[in-house]
Amino acid sequence: MSAPAGRGPGSSRRDARGRERGAARADGRGARTASAPSQRRRGADAARTAAFDVLRAVGGSDSYANLVLPPLLRERRIDGRDAGFATELAYGALRLQGRYDAVIEQCAARPVAAIDAPVLDVLRLGAHQLLGMRVPPHAAVSETVGLAREQVGAGAAQFVNAVLRAVSKEPLEVWLERIGDAADPAGEEPLERLAVVESHPTWIVRALREALVAHGRPADEIEALLRADNDAPRVTLVARPGLTSSAEVVAGLPESRPGRWAPTAVVLESGDPASLPAVRRGAVGVQDEGSQLTALALARVPVEGRDERWLDLCAGPGGKAALLAALASERGARLVANEVQPHRARLVERALAALPADAVEAVRVGDGRIVGEQEPGAYDRVLVDAPCTGLGALRRRPEARWRRSPADLAGLGELQRALLGSALEAVRVGGVVAYVTCSPHLVETQLVVKDALRAAARRGLDVEVLDARGPLRDIAPGIDLADRDDAQLWPHVHGTDAMHLTLLRRQG
Template identity: 60%
Template sequence: MSGPAGRARPSARARRADPARRAGFDVLRAVGERDAYANLVMPAVLRERGLHGRDAALATELAYGTLRGQGSYDAVLAECLDRPIDALDPGVLDVLRMGAHQLLATRIPAHAAVSTSVALAREVLGSGPAGLVNAVLRRVAEHDLTGWLDRLVPEPGTDPDTRLAVATSHPAWVVRAFRDALVAGGRDRDELAALLAADNVPAAVTLVARPGRGELAELLAAGAAPGRWSPYAAVLAGGDPAALPAVAAGRAGVQDEGSQLVALLLATAEVSGTEQRWVDLCAGPGGKAALLAGLAAQRGVELEAVDVSGHRAELVRRALAGAPGRWQVRTGDGRELGPAVADGQHPPVDRVLLDAPCTGLGALRRRPEARWRRSPSDVAALGRLQRGLLTSALQAVRPGGVVGYATCSPHLGETRLVIEDVTAGRDDVEPVDVGQVLDRLLGAGAPAGAVTGGYLQLWPDRHGTDAMFLALLRRR
């Protein structure tokens, strides 16, 4: 191909940033400058620049890999700089981080990683910063990541969590929270490294064939492989899921198998008497509601989906458009449902799914920047909301009915502690052993080691799903 770049003299070409690195850098800047989500910005940038195939794959790998590895790379860069890392211009820091990612975590030859980073810096920042980028990345290139780790956090005498935090690029508070959750979930703390490493491997795209609308066979015929746990799941090897006719028509959707299991387990738990109404109390954007709607329709039950955000309620309407049976979506605060049922203004409910707003720490594989956006104070603030919503759900469900409390976070402050606080001293609520419900649903095909103390806790490294938590509670 002979475009303008092909005709350029080598020196001029070396000065120009290549389009994949420029795209990766622009995504990093959008994330840093305006709190954008990388997985929403990246497709738009690729489309706008006409990047496909290898260029698109490289741009995506560079941006997502840099965001994931930022914790490790910043620790290395701090050693190579003659000033505090915070004193750097944010654009310079992003070029350095992306350069460090190429040097420490990809097979890109060191000379190419440095020269392309310098060209990028010159194009977007000017020649002064380009000189700094050149000097710093040459220092980074002196060791591989393990070599740097040995220098930064020598093993003997170092708190193992600190080393893991730097080595796997997680905030230290997240490492500690995962360790506590692992131990509470009956796993060995030595497994922490595997769990953290799993967060740095992008998740496969899993689809759900929505009952009453789509068939698993259609997804398998399109090249997807059957899922491991959910009878409705299919895993795509690659490509754009939106391009599949079943997804475009709403017969199937993109949904992690952990999320599918949560909806299926709530629907499988025993409930006494006749059922008429299920509520999805925090339904946006509607993944679980779409699965529940199909299951509810099979039993002649109505599904009511609620979300406090009008925009997210609209997304639920879109997810449910074309769903069988009776369903309705409304915008509202889930904390008002319990009092409304108690006042007789809303009929009692047979099953409530409370897929609570949470830190999302169990889904870090999918959101490259998410681990840096959260802080321990989020756990406290969300905890108050989670407790309020669970109190309301338990008030809304009729005696003999079941509440499923789920989070896509394994943080104990969002899982067990919420359940224990809200149910303490209440004799009208009994725990349902999720292990027994899982056996009824999947029998020998159930994920091993997923239930401790009656709670479901899935793990990315062990089960290949997001780290979903589920507690089932029955009103006596």
């Protein structure tokens, strides 16, 4: 994108030529130009500008929306309804990027790859206002054109205006039918249709359908699962035992309610959790309810003999470690939190700071793959919250579905097997290991466990797979779980991230 036109003699003629080129080409790739004062809009509003900057950071520098947006809103003092609007606009445009790109291609009569990235981001924001939010069409178009004029120039703004006016001519239902027909003209590839309509890469749609079936659910739930991935989730808080309770949190927050399953969970209906005093002092954290359930389940499994040392093998950024340490403290046990990345270890230290000193033995930086070799049989309970593709948390990480590829599975699978093998060495005989991922992908769940059990047997370890349903049902009576020893949670069934849990006991 070129710099704005100069302001010396002849600049108005250059501006006029820029506008003519933009009108003639209407492809969004023209030079950034300045409009005449009579045509210039007052400027884009702060909420839409913030959403645009988030999309630019995500697309241009591989940033994460959930890390970029909150500090940006605080820095620019955008709060209340404007902050909510900016959040829904940015996250919604990222989640539904595939759907909107298909609509934009039809309205622009060219592939989105032929549109400059900043212009495409503006169009995605406009499309989401028109098709995914309750913004009046005239406001969605005019405000987005103003954003385009301010951010990418007058020539591109004309292109944005033309495309968005075309988008606004039909309701969402018509566009979904059209882009679905374009993806599957012969009616023979229903997954291709679902992928574009529900805005997921096709490989993820296939993997999620396979995971549903393998984890005991009907294949036709895939559409409901994809739609749940596209719904904006509520913020869920965890009330850390010994520091506060969910009842105390709800009593102090009118815009909150108890979680559906975990006794520690609180759902925040609105507001910035970072502004809450209980969050700032560490008594409360932000944590998905499914994530809480996996930590609670590990703590719930009975062990014979001592129950003094617990290990979180991959502790960053510290949510599960803080909950485990709080539970351990109530029983006189202590947690060791291990994290391979120094900057993530600092996040763990921050998450654990409010807990009693005797709850945490150490936060250390180290490779989890060698802990079992270094400390064989040293721990009574071990959590392996393994690095994964994050396909179970797509609703919370809107850009993740567009960044992952099948090629990621090989490297992650090797790491997951090594970490689980290390945990089985580090736990004592009679102790328990929880293998957890925020992905339901079979390559990251069932296959990892099978391979790790075979490898453990070759090393002479006797490992039993426990029934994870028992502790989960003790914690959350009435929870719907498939008839399997492992447990898989789902957004469309449980309202949580798609957390996987396998519980293993070292027998010898």
